[in-house]
Amino acid sequence: MTTVFQARPHNFVSTPAVERLSSRALRYLQSGYSVHLRGPAGTGKTTLGLHLADLLSRPIMVLFGDDEFTTADLIGNQLGYTRKKVVDNFIHSVVKVEDELRHNWVDSRLTLACREGFTLVYDEFNRSRPEVNNVLLSALEEKLLVLPPSNSRPEYIRVHPQFRAIFTSNPEEYCGVHGTQDALLDRLVTINMPEPDELTQQQIVVRKTGIDADSALLLIHIVKNFQSAMAKDSISSLRPCLIISTVCQEHNIDMLPENSEFREICGDVLLARSEQSLTEATRELCAIFNQLITDPGLKQSLTELPTQSLHLVTTETTSEISPIAEAVSPELLATHEQAVYQHLQKVGSARLAELELTLGLSRFQVVNALKTLIEKGLLHKQNSGAPSVYKVRTAQRQT
Numbered sequence: 001m002t003t004v005f006q007a008r009p010h011n012f013v014s015t016p017a018v019e020r021l022s023s024r025a026l027r028y029l030q031s032g033y034s035v036h037l038r039g040p041a042g043t044g045k046t047t048l049g050l051h052l053a054d055l056l057s058r059p060i061m062v063l064f065g066d067d068e069f070t071t072a073d074l075i076g077n078q079l080g081y082t083r084k085k086v087v088d089n090f091i092h093s094v095v096k097v098e099d100e101l102r103h104n105w106v107d108s109r110l111t112l113a114c115r116e117g118f119t120l121v122y123d124e125f126n127r128s129r130p131e132v133n134n135v136l137l138s139a140l141e142e143k144l145l146v147l148p149p150s151n152s153r154p155e156y157i158r159v160h161p162q163f164r165a166i167f168t169s170n171p172e173e174y175c176g177v178h179g180t181q182d183a184l185l186d187r188l189v190t191i192n193m194p195e196p197d198e199l200t201q202q203q204i205v206v207r208k209t210g211i212d213a214d215s216a217l218l219l220i221h222i223v224k225n226f227q228s229a230m231a232k233d234s235i236s237s238l239r240p241c242l243i244i245s246t247v248c249q250e251h252n253i254d255m256l257p258e259n260s261e262f263r264e265i266c267g268d269v270l271l272a273r274s275e276q277s278l279t280e281a282t283r284e285l286c287a288i289f290n291q292l293i294t295d296p297g298l299k300q301s302l303t304e305l306p307t308q309s310l311h312l313v314t315t316e317t318t319s320e321i322s323p324i325a326e327a328v329s330p331e332l333l334a335t336h337e338q339a340v341y342q343h344l345q346k347v348g349s350a351r352l353a354e355l356e357l358t359l360g361l362s363r364f365q366v367v368n369a370l371k372t373l374i375e376k377g378l379l380h381k382q383n384s385g386a387p388s389v390y391k392v393r394t395a396q397r398q399t
Contacts, residue, residue, distance in 0.1 A: 012051050013207050014368065015200045021191070023362060025052055025166075028189045034140055034165040036185070039193030042237025044204075045168040046123050048193070052166055053119040055367050057352055057388065061113040061120050065127030067178075074110045074135055075147060110135070114145045117160030126169040130181045140165065140187040201238055209245040215255040219245055222257075222266060222288055229284045230274040240269050257292040336361060336369040341378060341392075349382075349391040 014022070025035045029052060037045040053060045063074075113120040125133060139145045143159040167188060170177055196204070198220060205216040223240050244265055247253070253261045267285060274281035339359050344350060350358070355366045370390055373379040382389045 012047065013200065013203045015197070015203060017197045017200055018048075021193075022048065022052065022055070025189075025191055026055055026362070029056060029164050029166070032161075032164075034167065034188050036167040036169065036188040036190040037193055038169050038171075038190055040237070041170060042239050043193040043195060044238070045193050046121075049121050049123065049166045049168050053121050053164075056119050056164060057367075058162060058164070059116070059118045061109045061118045063109050063120060063122045063125075065122065065124040067127055067129065069128040069132045071132055071135055072108070072148075074132060075108055075145065110139070111145060111147070111157065113165075114139055114159045114163050115157055117162035120163070120165045122165060122167045124169060124177075125167045126177050126180050128178070130178055130184075133184055134181070136165075137183055137187065139163075140184075196238070201241070204238060205241050205245050208242060209249050211245045211249050211255065215248075216241075216245065218257075218292075219255060222285075222292075223270065225288050226270050226281075226285055227273075229288075230276050230281060240273065243269050257289040263289055336365045337372050340366060340369040341373055344379065344390060344392045349389050351389055355390070 025037070025048070028035050035052070037049055039045055050060070050062075110120065112118065135146065139159050144156045145159055146156045147154070169180065198217065201220050202213060202216045205211065205220065206213055209216075211219075219241050223244075227237070245255070247265055248255050248262060253259065253265065255262050257263070266289075267282070270285060271278060271281050276284075339361070340355060343355065343359060352366060352370070355361070355370075359366070361369075370379065370381075374381060378393060379390050380393055382391060
């Protein structure tokens with residue numbers, strides 16, 4: 001059974017750096033091109049890919065690269081048993097039921113997404129063998145998906161005009177990763193995922209684990225300096241930060257460099273990730289802790305990261321929102337939210353594309369504004385039609 005869903009990354013954090021990256025990628029998707037997010041593990045490729053798919057406001061099909069994939073896994077196969085009644089011509093009172101193998105075509109995820117115009121998120125696609133991914137070439141360029149020969153159905157389908165594909169991949173030096181054919185890369189717009197800036201990393205750790213901002217920044221400093229010392233020019237993964245902060249938060253462990261329990265947790269999580277010897281890695285981690293203890297000025301400087309007003313995109317649906325909020329003055333809303341809210345108060349309801357065109361805003365700006373207004377209980381989303389319609393809640397309408 002194939003599952004189609006509307007996926008939204010849980011508590012997606014949008015900082016200025018993330019918004020710039022999202023806007024770049026969304027621009028290509030809106031123009032009909034597929035996007036390839038390439039970068040090391042832990043840089044948020046999959047999360048950003050799902051967020052971009054959500055911004056397109058189409059059903060999402062997720063596919064994970066696998067070395068054992070075959071072409072049939074991508075486009076479909078002929079399977080299925082059916083049952084038939086067989087009446088014995090000599091003994092008419094006996095009716096037998098037999099299993100008959102019939103070759104019924106079953107669409108796979110790529111075929112369904114191409115036919116229906118869904119957004120395909122192909123995560124770590126270069127874990128699949130290049131010859132398997134060749135089926136994507138004609139789908140992306142000629143907008144035709146070629147199917148295996150058959151007398152009972154067409155040998156190709158036309159790709160729906162709203163079909164979009166978002167690919168993610170790890171560098172080729174990673175274990176289990178195949179080289180990507182030039183012909184496929186030539187059909188994609190590749191964006192190299194940078195290491196998230198400290199503000200973005202800090203807000204992600206705070207949002208996902210609940211620790212305070214100063215502790216998050218201190219932990220990011222420890223992990224980043226350790227990973228950089230162990231492998232020059234490495235990109236710091238957020239996963240160690242999330243593991244350490246979650247454990248400390250749940251067990252009430254103070255995240256201080258002089259706290260032995262905190263140091264032990266950092267050692268358990270970080271030392272096994274080092275390519276250096278255990279002795280050398282332990283020595284480097286202790287040096288980082290000791291520097292923070294003996295240099296109060298360094299620790300103080302870590303808390304001086306300029307704070308900015310951040311927009312945290314959450315995943316609540318209208319059914320999870322509390323009762324209609326009190327009337328909110330438009331002056332209290334951010335600029336984009338204010339524009340969307342005031343326009344919907346006048347017209348009552350509008351579609352996403354209408355809001356973009358009327359207000360002169362990008363889809364990224366409109367979607368973020370709509371989600372915030374829904375979260376505040378000012379709007380609701382009506383999904384009965386396609387595309388969805390956004391309406392002002394009755395208690396908020398101007399008389």
